[in-house]
Amino acid sequence: MPRITYIQPDGTEQCVEVADGVSVMHAALASGVSGILAECGGAASCATCHVYVDAAFSERVGPCGEDEDAMLDCTASARTSLSRLSCQIEMSDELDGLIVHLPEAQA
Amino acid sequence: MSGVVIVGAGQAAAQAALSLRDGGYQAPVTLVGEESEQPYQRPPLSKAYMLGKADEAALRVRQPDLYAAQDIRVVTGERVEAIDRASRRVSLACGGELAYDHLILATGARNRALPVRGADLDGVFMLRTLEDARRLRARLTTARRAVVVGAGFIGLEFAAVAAKSGCAVEVIEAAERVMARAVSPFMSVFFAQAHRDMGVVFHFAEGVLAITGADGEAAEVHTTSGRRVAADLVVVGIGVIPNVELAEAAGLATGNGICTDADLLTSDPSISAIGDCASSPSPFADGPVRIESVQNATDQARAVARRLCGRPAPYGAVPWFWSDQGAHKLQIAGLGRPDDETLVLGDPSTGRFSVCRFHRGRLACVESVNRAADHMAMRKLLQSGGTPSMEVVATPGFDLKAFVAALPTAA
Ligand SMILES: Cc1cc2nc3c(=O)[nH]c(=O)nc-3n(C[C@H](O)[C@H](O)[C@H](O)COP(=O)(O)OP(=O)(O)OC[C@H]3O[C@@H](n4cnc5c(N)ncnc54)[C@H](O)[C@@H]3O)c2cc1C
Numbered sequence: 001m002p003r004i005t006y007i008q009p010d011g012t013e014q015c016v017e018v019a020d021g022v023s024v025m026h027a028a029l030a031s032g033v034s035g036i037l038a039e040c041g042g043a044a045s046c047a048t049c050h051v052y053v054d055a056a057f058s059e060r061v062g063p064c065g066e067d068e069d070a071m072l073d074c075t076a077s078a079r080t081s082l083s084r085l086s087c088q089i090e091m092s093d094e095l096d097g098l099i100v101h102l103p104e105a106q107a
Numbered sequence: 108m109s110g111v112v113i114v115g116a117g118q119a120a121a122q123a124a125l126s127l128r129d130g131g132y133q134a135p136v137t138l139v140g141e142e143s144e145q146p147y148q149r150p151p152l153s154k155a156y157m158l159g160k161a162d163e164a165a166l167r168v169r170q171p172d173l174y175a176a177q178d179i180r181v182v183t184g185e186r187v188e189a190i191d192r193a194s195r196r197v198s199l200a201c202g203g204e205l206a207y208d209h210l211i212l213a214t215g216a217r218n219r220a221l222p223v224r225g226a227d228l229d230g231v232f233m234l235r236t237l238e239d240a241r242r243l244r245a246r247l248t249t250a251r252r253a254v255v256v257g258a259g260f261i262g263l264e265f266a267a268v269a270a271k272s273g274c275a276v277e278v279i280e281a282a283e284r285v286m287a288r289a290v291s292p293f294m295s296v297f298f299a300q301a302h303r304d305m306g307v308v309f310h311f312a313e314g315v316l317a318i319t320g321a322d323g324e325a326a327e328v329h330t331t332s333g334r335r336v337a338a339d340l341v342v343v344g345i346g347v348i349p350n351v352e353l354a355e356a357a358g359l360a361t362g363n364g365i366c367t368d369a370d371l372l373t374s375d376p377s378i379s380a381i382g383d384c385a386s387s388p389s390p391f392a393d394g395p396v397r398i399e400s401v402q403n404a405t406d407q408a409r410a411v412a413r414r415l416c417g418r419p420a421p422y423g424a425v426p427w428f429w430s431d432q433g434a435h436k437l438q439i440a441g442l443g444r445p446d447d448e449t450l451v452l453g454d455p456s457t458g459r460f461s462v463c464r465f466h467r468g469r470l471a472c473v474e475s476v477n478r479a480a481d482h483m484a485m486r487k488l489l490q491s492g493g494t495p496s497m498e499v500v501a502t503p504g505f506d507l508k509a510f511v512a513a514l515p516t517a518a
């Protein structure tokens with residue numbers, strides 16, 4: 001099962017194991033990682049599941065879709081080239097070990 | 108200090124409690140919810156959860172232990188029976204009482220029942236709670252013929268899921284078009300066709316007279332035009348009724364919801380109302396509105412929490428909404444009115460377009476299908492207070508995002 005490490009703005013790390021196909025957002029909610037609100041439940045409509053993908057993984061995660069791109073224009077913490085909506089990243093063995101950084105604010 | 112008591116433990120209630128703590132509120136915060144669940148999100152019930160793509164843990168607004176960590180008391184499976192405004196206490200069904208300095212009513216809404224014979228047969232469902240969704244999802248695994256009564260958001264979202272899971276789906280709707288109360292006629296036409304393409308059959312301008320069954324199980328839906336539609340699963344989605352009775356019995360002003368002022372205070376300054384149960388003035392509507400959306404629930408919760416933390420500001424958040432139906436994502440920013448003039452951006456035949464709705468010459472609402480850029484631009488535009496004219500929007504190649512980016516006020 002692929003693993004994800006979430007790093008809070010204060011540096012706290014949490015590593016969770018998830019089933020294939022689960023989104024980085026759902027994995028965080030299901031395992032008690034704070035800092036992701038996900039008010040739209042994963043519909044790419046609220047931009048409150050914003051994360052910064054660790055630079056080491058940005059290529060493997062790939063670029064975001066057009067609609068996700070538009071939503072990322074409205075995140076509460078500043079958007080960077082590493083910004084993604086965590087509900088739009090599905091875990092797979094290829095992404096095993098993924099590191100994401102949580103923003104200061106989601107809303 | 109008795110602190111804040113919140114009636115309800117849904118999305119609005121949970122957000123209010125969390126925002127109170129975020130804002131530095133120190134006194135006790137207690138949520139009392141009738142359902143036996145920790146606060147959860149309802150939107151996935153008719154979408155990812157119904158499709159089997161999200162499990163129950165993923166529906167929680169927060170992990171349950173987070174409330175305790177924030178010193179928020181969540182009482183589930185408990186009903187608030189009455190409010191004693193004079194002594195500022197609420198009484199609970201279990202017999203206990205809770206004192207409050209401020210009371211927040213976040214009682215939500217309940218589904219309108221279908222008032223016909225047979226509505227209580229096995230196989231007839233409504234969809235509001237996680238418990239409803241659990242039972243419906245289990246039933247869907249064996250159902251072959253689903254009838255959906257009411258072509259609103261929830262009925263249509265369910266219809267798309269049922270069609271995808273291999274059911275024959277027929278939708279009975281009393282109005283002439285889908286989502287008639289919420290979207291423009293143009294959008295209704297698009298979504299009706301999108302559902303037909305998924306195999307859904309519509310019967311418009313028809314009501315349900317009765318549901319008949321065999322051995323207590325629903326078998327046929329009888330409509331006002333004499334039609335009989337076979338069904339082994341019936342889902343009723345004909346709107347909701349706001350839960351105002353508690354407020355009403357306490358003598359608070361109610362109408363289509365619990366009436367509040369622009370600060371979300373009820374007619375008693377020690378009591379606020381938020382979310383699906385509240386009827387409040389909005390800078391985006393002509394009179395008081397009661398809005399059933401996550402945005403409304405969470406933004407109103409934040410506004411009340413800010414006020415209770417000493418930073419009052421009238422509620423005026425931009426209304427927005429989404430609905431996922433099959434492959435189509437509908438996003439709405441602003442509030443439409445029945446007599447709006449409309450213009451379309453993009454080519455509907457590509458499945459990506461927006462309907463711009465104008466009210467008295469101002470762009471008041473944008474309904475987007477798979478065009479999030481328009482949706483987000485409109486949210487910013489409404490925030491800024493600016494508007495393009497109809498002539499400008501009608502110009503070939505008009506781009507809402509570029510227009511908003513060029514406004515001095517909407518950074
Ligand atoms: C299937 C479904 C799909 C949806 N999809 C979307 C969507 O895609 N986008 C969107 O924006 N919105 C959607 N919504 C609407 C959204 O979920 C609601 O607007 C939101 O849940 C409102 O939150 P609330 O806290 O005001 O009310 P609720 O979530 O209804 O919570 C109120 C709670 O209070 C409890 N309660 C009531 N009276 C008492 C009492 N006297 N004592 C104790 N407890 C009490 C109720 O049992 C209930 O649990 C959907 C709703 C449903 C049902």
Ligand code: FES
Pocket residue numbers: 025037038039040041042043044045046047048049071085086087088
């Ligand atoms: S959960 Fe709303 S955008 Fe990801």
